[in-house]
Amino acid sequence: MFNPSREQVRNFFIAAWRKQHASEALTAMESMAVDIISLHPEYHPMLEDPEAVAREFSPDDGQVNPFLHLSLHLAIEEQLSIDQPPGIRAAVATLQLARGNRHDALHEVLECLGETVFNAQRNNAPPDGAAYLECVRRRGG
Known part of the structure; x- marks a missing residue:
């Protein structure tokens, strides 16, 4: 399992953005990251x-961690690419139709994913894929 450090994650996003501006070749993952970064000026x-x-x-200072935000976006894009947990792709499509905007829908999915990760950490248990999927489905109406 890939378990990067905080610095590795941050350097990944910074390097991808730098490479984009330098017109350097991007890996598939860097390209996905740049697409996400582009949505967050x-x-x-x-x-x-x-x-x-x-x-x-x-x-506690009311700050959003931009690296965490981008990382959650990236995790969601990976989940959608393989439909894991099964049904996430359809649930997100429904949510997108309900919101009329893919990025707004993804931010709602991000809230569900954040809640799922928080609960897993709090309970010292693996993430509950079924609860995560149900959260996304509820938001899609």
Whole structure:
């Protein structure tokens, strides 16, 4: 299982964004990351700051961790590409129709995924794929 460090994840997004701007070849995963980053212009300056790798983003300060946000987006895109958990692709398609916008729908999926990961950590258990899928389906109406 791939288990990158915080710095490796942050460097991955920063390097992908830099490579995009330098017109360098991107891997499939970097291309997916760049597509996600492109949807978040509010993160562009941070991704161009070499000191961002060490920066702390505290929810107690009301800050969203942009690297976590991008990572969750990337995880969702991977889930959709293989329909894992089974049915996620259809549930997201329904949610997208309900919201009328793919990115808005994905942010709702991101909330469900974040809740699923939080519950797994809190309960010291694996993520509950069925609960995650049900959360997405509920949001799709």
